Amino acid sequence: MAFEDVKAELGLLLTQMENEQQPEDRHEIYLVILRKLNELKAYGMPLPEDLVELERSLEKEFEAERKRKPDASA
Structure with a gap:
């Protein structure tokens, strides 16, 4: 996939995020950003540094949520 295609897809994703006050699924957004960064x-x-920072921020947020939830296997 060409660099311009990846940039266009990321731009579309960010536009969708801006148009929605609360994304339905932050984890899905995280996975899309992670996949595009890996590409x-x-x-x-x-x-793009702003996307790298967003990915890191979401990752920390999910890790904190995981630590707060009681372990179902215990």
Whole structure:
């Protein structure tokens, strides 16, 4: 996939996020961003710093949620 295609897809994703006050599924957004960042890495392309920061922020948020929830297997 060409760099311009990846940029266009990320732009569309960000536009969708801006148009919705609360995304229905933050985890889905996280996975899409992670996948696109991995595509850019695979092609040796520069990573947009704002998306890298968003991915890190969501990852920390999910980790904190996971730690707060009681373990169902206990």
